[in-house]
Amino acid sequence: MLDGFEILTTSGIVLWRRHYTPISSSLIDSLVRDVFIEEKQKPGGGENGAPSYKKDRYTLRWTSAKDVGLVFVAVYQSLLHLSWIESLLTAVKGLFIKAYGQELKAAHTLKVNTAQWDPTFDALVNRLDTGSTRRQSDTIDSEGPTELTPPSSSAGDDADEPPPVPAPLFRKPAIPIKRDDLVGDSTSTDATPIPTPDTSRPATPGHAPSHLLTAKGGPGKASRRSRKAQTFNASAPASSGDESSPGHNLKGGAKTAAKGKRRWDVDGMAIEGDDDGVLDYSAPATPGPDSTERELDVAEVNTSQMGSRTGKGQFVLKDLDDEVDAILASSSKPQQRSNATDDTTGSGLLASASSRLTSLFRNVVGGKTLTKADLQLPLQQMQTHLLSKNVAPEAANRLCQAVETDLLDQKTANYTSIESTIRDSMTKALTRMLTPTSSLDLLREVTSITSGQGAPARPYVISIVGVNGVGKSTNLSKIAFFLLQNHFRVLVVAGDTFRSGAVEQLRVHVRNLSALSQREGVGKVELFEKGYGKDAATVARDAVAFATNKGAQPPGGSGQMLYDVVLIDTAGRRHNDSRLMSSLTKFGQLANPDKVFMVGEALVGTDSVAQARNFAKEFVDTKGKLRNNGVGMDGFIISKCDTVGDMVGTLVSMVHATGIPVVFLGVGQHYGDLRGLNVGWAVDKLMK
């Protein structure tokens, strides 16, 4: 059953909450953070209107009202499948806004008096609650086999909370909806529906034996019978799934075909003359009209039950029924608001000319309510502009969608045209996408390792990955130079054991860097290499062990680490070469780097999205979880930015693909040409 329901504002204040069981507040916090702010989930990914988010065995479904700035969240256990949640959310949204919309639209409202809302919500839940079904296809590893649970312990028994109405009435399973859920459920992890029927159809006695029959698989007659029972079983759910006549017609059609159905009796002899009623154990005798009748019965009992409470309660519910019906009916129809407003403009030459003039006027003066048609052309222009700046089409599309949902049905400000409104909104969306959640301060992290309290366990390990020829070795030596200037001792590891000349290239860099550092008397840099042909992962592990090197010090040594930072270079690899990409996983696990940076060049086009995604999903730790909170890598280094001028769209594509922030920009071929990312500068260049 429902575990909790909350109504909160976009500024975080909870206007109303109902918790049936204790829910920790961090659940909704993480929903807000992951979905609304960081946008880790694709918007609109759920079934018709109420997207879902899963965390910690809970599923959260929500809907939002942009004009008053409210979010409605429903929380329930992931094991259950409550199909009535969408209608509950829609109904609650409609009723709440109707009741409190005026108060909320006034400025500075921090709370509303929600005393009247409690009974309304209870009534709504009772009306819409059609029970829950335990999702058997959702295999939880820790649970045992759920198929053999006896029918009596069907869905809803884990909710021990005292509901506001008599409980048994609402444990009734919903037959018509359930089958669709199990078969067409996009959120269930297990795609193959189990042919055994649900436990919530306990009435038919024939199921228990057939259930057991399918489990066995002995030879001979018994198996043949079980196989037959299986096929009957498999066809029976299918026929009961669509209760309407086509299902039955199908069966009837099969009956009247040239090959009739065969039934076998106990002795293995064929029985002539079949009896649909005996075979079809799944549905009751007349499923079609009966189910709707049953539903009506339920509703009827509802209202009389509610009505008997108090006079006031009855009055409220009657209104509620009409309102809720209206809201649900209107939400299921496609939105035709914009068409409606178009229809209201008069026909005729004069009316159309005057409407065009007023729209032009409004475009200049502002105060125009934006419709989909208004936004379409300027958004397309904006998308073309982004594409011309080397942003991948997928990323440009997503940004334009975000702007559209943001601006739909909003009024333009005074004296701003639609184009400038869209520009503002796009700048905000770009800024939000490019700004990292927490900015990386490499110096601080390394300093905390070296000068931290106690003896540090190992040096700070950074590894660089990327496709061929993007500038990994060059940017690695730039980072080494930067760290040397800050007096760290750096070990450069030649992890590229494949390409000829890779080790020599790094040797040249290390020679230059050590000459530079000796001149200024700061830092120490060395190269660690094991030649060509070895496995890069073992080379990396040996290098880290060498740099840590505690025990091998001569007596009297402080037992300190030999090096503060270890920089590991890797071989360039194509992102679609699965063999090479899988070797990255082993590399990540053996070397266990603190930071993994991927280098992407600013010149690359749409390929950047695929590159970023493929590289990010390779870095899995031993438990199978992506490192760094589930994103995989720690940052991007975009190289060769001086060659592209204004067209820095690769930044956006790579961040869009993975959610990983850009940490450095490479702007030249000298050691000092490394910069951090300034989001304002990047957005300016993109919008220029």
Added chain:
Amino acid sequence: LSAILVTLIFSLTLPILIHTYLYKRAVAKELPTFLLIGPSGAGKTSLLTLLANGTPSPTHTSQAPQTATCQLPSTTRSSEDKYRSENDTSSRTQPSVLLLDTPGHGKLRHHAIASLTSPTSLKGLLFVVDSAVLSSAAGLTETAEYLYDVLLLLQKRHMQGKTSKGPLAIPVLLVANKQDVFTSLPAGLVKSKLEEELGKVRQTRSKGLLDSGIGMDDGGEADEESNWLGEYGAKGFKFAQMREHGVEVEVVGTSTSAEGEDEGRGRKCWGWIGANV
């Protein structure tokens, strides 16, 4: 004659009607604004509801800024009453203030930065920190970096303002929230820890990489001194160093969910707000 009378009445009452209509809808004079700022999870929205309503409401992570107008409680003395005696019995209304709460999440900090740089009548800044999270290194770093950015912005605002009329100095109240949590640090320790951490952040920022916006297009004044918080070249950082830039930092400890006396919960904050109105 009646026509003259009608015209006279009409021409006299029409301007008055227009005047009342226009001025009724006009915004009243700007209220003094106080900005609530701080890392995510510090308790800013909670503090806002406490100060506005008297009791805190449950909250979640903020996605958007929120404003609230509230009047100083009757027990607080405001700066307007500086020269009044305690026993003055003349009735006076307490001034109202506008509290502006901003989201603390890294991606949404532009709201706070925009409010800081826009020329509203910002009278003070409440920087709310979670005293319990400061005992861990990661929480301390995040808080210190945000505080560093905010203080640097105030310093630059003050320095750039010297040429024109000059913006008024904005005092900062460091609110060490969640004092009721067992692992929270007391207010004095919060202050010293943050000072130490700000010194380290100052050090690494000065040696860090340049921004991509500098030095690529034109020369750019990579002015070291302008990015150095407080006293240039000083070894450690102290909040007193900000005084020369007109930023006065004070530290108080509060708790929005203490079970103590109801009115006393926001008392220290109100006291400071009243003194700086």
